[in-house]
Amino acid sequence: MALKVVVDMNVCQDHGQCVFAAPQVFQLDDDGRLVVLIEEPDESLRAAVEDAADVCPVQAISIKG
Amino acid sequence: MSRVLIAGAGMAALRTAEALRACGYSDEIVVVGDEKYPPYNRPPLSKEALAGEPTLEQLAFRQKASTEDVVWRLGETVVSADLAGRTVALASGEVLAWDALVAATGVRARILPIPGGDSVRRHVVRTLDDTLELRPLLTPGARVVILGAGFIGCEVAATAVRLGCEVTCVALDPLPMLRPLGPDVAAELLRRHEERGITFRLGVSVSAMAENGTTVELQLSDGSTVTADVIVEAVGSVCAVSWLDGNGLDLRDGVLVDSALRPLVNGSPVDGVAVVGDLARFPNPLFGTGEWRVEHWSLPSDTGRRAGAVLGARLVGEGYDEVVALPFEPIPSFWSDQFDVRLKSYGMPGLADPDGVRLLEGDLADECVIGYHRGSELMGVVGIGMVRLVNSYRDKVGLGKVESP
Incomplete structure (x- = not known):
């Protein structure tokens, strides 16, 4: 199963810690809102995405696959 | 094995x-x-958990x-x-x-040694059980006295005001969050929090307390008293x-x-x-x-x-x-949400010179990024709002990084 990143936008508070961990996948837009750039990132980004989920202060990121 | x-x-x-x-x-x-x-x-x-329905499922x-x-x-x-x-x-x-x-x-959580102070109305906020115990007591009109005006104290105060409580914050320091943030930022946050309805009794300590029916009378070091239905200790x-x-x-x-x-x-x-x-x-x-x-x-x-x-x-x-x-040089970071104020920090602001606190971006009365300097080195930053901008300073804190203007 392919890697899939799901952010619970009801929980996300736009801290942007995930952006430090996986800038290829997450970004804050000009208004400071979180944007998921790639919802199904390549397997090579697994470690970075796992790290992003770990460092989310509100634990809004889950990883499937 | x-x-x-x-x-x-x-x-x-x-x-x-x-x-x-x-x-x-x-x-x-x-x-x-x-x-x-x-x-x-x-x-x-x-x-959030104190304002809502705290559950392990949400927090685990x-x-x-x-x-x-x-x-x-x-x-x-x-x-x-x-x-x-x-x-x-x-x-x-x-x-x-x-x-x-x-x-x-x-x-x-530290518990203060206060004469007469073994009241069941004393609470702390450190564990899930603490929050489960405190949550139902934060009802509209409840007189909540917070001991301590650090981050946790101010967060609990803001949450309790939002729930309709009458909140008094008692602390020995002359300003809330003074030590981590410095006097200018602390004074601005005091202004905002008073505007939102928190009463501050600063520069005083609790010298004694006495149970009086369902309430507790707190005797303060300046001779005044405060009445509490609920006491929350947030003193480190x-x-x-x-x-x-x-x-x-x-x-x-x-x-x-x-x-x-x-x-x-x-x-x-x-x-x-x-x-x-x-x-x-x-x-x-x-x-x-x-x-x-x-x-x-x-x-x-x-x-x-x-x-x-x-x-x-x-x-x-x-x-x-x-x-x-291998080197181990983590960049500490914290955040604090108090009303609509999002504080976010990177580095060690507490290591700044007393006169090393300078506005880097924005306006202190609105959203801003504040730099905490030792000499010309940026030891830490604190943002009020401006998350994307304060995040951009994360890799600039610490010795030998970018010198700040």
Whole structure:
């Protein structure tokens, strides 16, 4: 199963810690809102995405696959 | 079969276990923790969870497949350790042997010694049980007195005001969050919080308290009194280190460790033992010469990963000296939500010169980024709002990084 990143936008508070961990996948837009750039990132980004989920202060990121 | 014993079952314990597995350690990991819950996220306890319906399901950290076989002994307490004999004793009397030991017992909420003060109306906010106990008492009109005006005190105060409580914040410091933020930022936050309805009684302490029916009368050091239906103490923490007594460690403020998080005995590191999370007083050359204990949310992950890598290399027998020699220079970060104010920080603002606090971006009365300098070096930044901008300063804090204007 392919890697899939799901952010619970009801929980996300736009801290942007995930952006430090996986800038290829997450970004804050000009208004400071979180944007998921790639919802199904390549397997090579697994470690970075796992790290992003770990460092989310509100634990809004889950990883499937 | 070797065994890693982790004393304490919070976030740092979880991250250490994950890191041990990530570096190939596949033998036993036993975690002993005095709370009955698996590792969960504490920051919401004074914010969202206190405002809503706190549940373990919302707060628990996700469990990774790699740590499914970790043995969680929850509701049990490690009461002593013998580092030379490689054992710990539990409160039950049971003795457990280990090949590597991780000290992850963290801190407890400090309780003030106040004459007449053993009221059942006194609360703290450190654990899920604390928040579950406090939540139903924060009803509209309840007179809530917060002791302490640090981050937790101000967060609880803001949450209680939002729930309709009448909130008074009593603190010895002349301004809220003064020590971490400095006088200008603290004065601005005082202004905002008073505007939102928090009453501050600053520069005073509680000299006595007396139960009076369903309320408590607090006698303050300036001779005045405050009446409380609920008291919340948020006056800092006490390190849970007494179980390490008798091993020659430096336990004056947490546990003194080297950059590989090994505790020091007479200046020499103890191999096979690591200290993580709130307890670790470690050197961080990024901020100069010295050792610091940091209770920010980012540190359990940073120290847990470091400890797991060091202990794992030793247990697996691969590249231990190389792993120990790697630099360990984490950038502390914290945030605090109080009303609509999002405070966010990177680095060690507390290390700034008294006159080294300068506005870097924006307007103090609105959204801004404040720089905390020692000489020309940027030791830390704090943002009020402006998350994207304050995040852009993360890699600029610390000695030898970008010099700030």
